[in-house]
Amino acid sequence: MDANEQMSAKCEVQGLLKSFGSHVAVNNISFSVNQGEFVVLLGPSGCGKTTTLRLIAGLEKPDDGTIALNGATVSAPTRHLFVPPQRRDIGMVFQSYAIWPHMTVFENVAYPLRVRRIGQADLREKVARVLDLVGLAGQATRSATALSGGQMQRVALARALVFDPALLLFDEPLSNLDLKLREGLRIELKNLQRRTGLTSIYVTHDQEEAVELADRIIIMDHGEIIQIGAPLDIYIRPKTRFVAEFISSANIFEATVLDVLDGSLCRLGIDGGHELHATREEPVSVGDRVDVVIHPEDCTLAASDASTGGHKVRIVHRQFQGTSTRYTTDWAGLAFRVVALGTRDLIGEGSDAVLHLPVESTRIVPRQAR
Ligand SMILES: Nc1ncnc2c1ncn2[C@@H]1O[C@H](COP(=O)(O)OP(=O)(O)O)[C@@H](O)[C@H]1O
Ligand SMILES: [Mg+2]
Known part of the structure; x- marks a missing residue:
């Protein structure tokens, strides 16, 4: 087993609830993600996917329910337990690239290691390894502003991977890219996840993307989970008309x-x-x-x-x-x-x-x- 596999977390969500004012964004959902698994949250815009991801990352505080990573509870409002995001050991990639334009590729990717006070030699080695992994070897000294959208998303991915996170979260990371690039990166992303064995939760509203990437898909609507299953299983046996309409034509x-x-x-x-x-x-x-x-x-x-x-x-x-x-x-x-x-x-x-x-x-x- 390599180092990444040992670090890989199992994520368990129980009875998660989150409202914004009177609007219930996430309505009592429960699911678990197995070690090394690639789970996709799929549903229409506004169904609560991003909120679910932000709750897992610790960027939002839930109203109720529990979240556990590798068996350790990181969020449980009834027990006043809340582990802040920087102590959850989670890597995140967003739709907007969220990389720093004034920094080089190297500095962008090194940032999480500097925050963790990793020594210079170790830092250089880790950054080089991860740039190689995402196909940016040789680009380290380039300015981030000189990059294409696809390259920026590779930088964002490298930055999420570089500190060997226990869990990777993706929020529609490919939706700002044009179709050809999106399809190419989708395959690369899946291969990379297989190679590293990193437990991943990926949010999208694109059923094609979900079917291609997921080990299991969680279908959401109006803050609730409608169905959980392997892509083929959901395609063949949709539980409701909504699922059938959403997953297929x-x-x-x-x-x-x-x-x-x-x-x-x-x-x-x-x-x-x-x-x-x-x-x-x-x-x-x-x-x-x-x-x-x-x-x-x-x-x-x-x-x-x-x-x-x-x-x-x-x-x-x-x-x-x-x-x-x-x-x-x-x-x-x-x-x-x-x-x-x-x-x-x-x-x-x-x-x-x-x-x-x-x-x-x-x-x-x-x-x-x-
Ligand atoms: N910070 C917020 N304040 C108020 N309402 C929010 C906030 N974040 C999300 N919402 C609402 O919660 C619902 C779910 O949003 P979101 O999780 O972003 O959905 P999705 O990612 O599936 O499109 C939406 O109705 C959205 O308007
Ligand atoms: Mg969203």
Whole structure:
């Protein structure tokens, strides 16, 4: 085990509560992050992600609940316990680069070590090592103002890593960068986290980023946790319509349970007279109102003369995207999206077609309480 792994913390949050005036920003949330894990907090703007991160860092004081790092409680208002940020051993990277323009790259990165009164030789070695790690070797003497956005974010990352923190927190660190750079840095960041084994909590509102980076995703809405799970698990089994809408571009329809058949099979009626078969995870009864979720890439379209069964649709729009083609179809008044891989058997706009919905990919999710 290398030094970083030994230092890596487990973070435990229990019943965390934070209000600003009468507005509850974080509403009684609990979760834990395992050693070496990369957890992403995902949710729409204003759902309480940044507040959660700032509470963990000690930049905000909670109203209630506990936060523990590596088993040691750092925040517990009922016991009047509050460890200040500089004693929590946490590295943070923000959306705004927050680096000092009047300093060189070296001095920016060395700053946390100077605060900790690390000796000169040790300091030089640590800064060099971490600049190498983030791909800035040879840039040490450059002025921070001369850097591009991507390079500034590397400096910010180096500064967060240089003192071997027990936990790394990221607040939308890539959202100020352009798309290409963002995608490149995303992969680098993930690789770096794997190599160092640093326990990380990463905040974003970008589902693509979350799915690619996370070992586990925590979906938040209105200050509450809606679902926690591995990216694939949440994608396939969203607990609510909100989660399905947020994590994917699935087809989602309100429906009524018409029949509960064998096993987990149900017959559903969608408003407007459509009927289909679907799979349920939770028990449902005839007459229940449910949502049905079908991912566009799980469905197939066939020319209408080449297929039996399925549902009659018309191709309204076809968007060729190289490796895949996106179709919008009209299923007797219902807009239904399909994504087809490859270039064989493309169907033209205006054509009739047959839509096949595999029952195992046609999933019922319980109606949302909110
Ligand atoms: N310092 C503050 N004072 C007042 N309201 C705040 C403050 N910080 C955050 N809020 C409010 O708390 C809610 C959650 O904010 P935030 O945690 O920043 O959300 P997110 O990061 O998910 O966009 C928002 O409604 C926001 O306006
Ligand atoms: Mg935020």
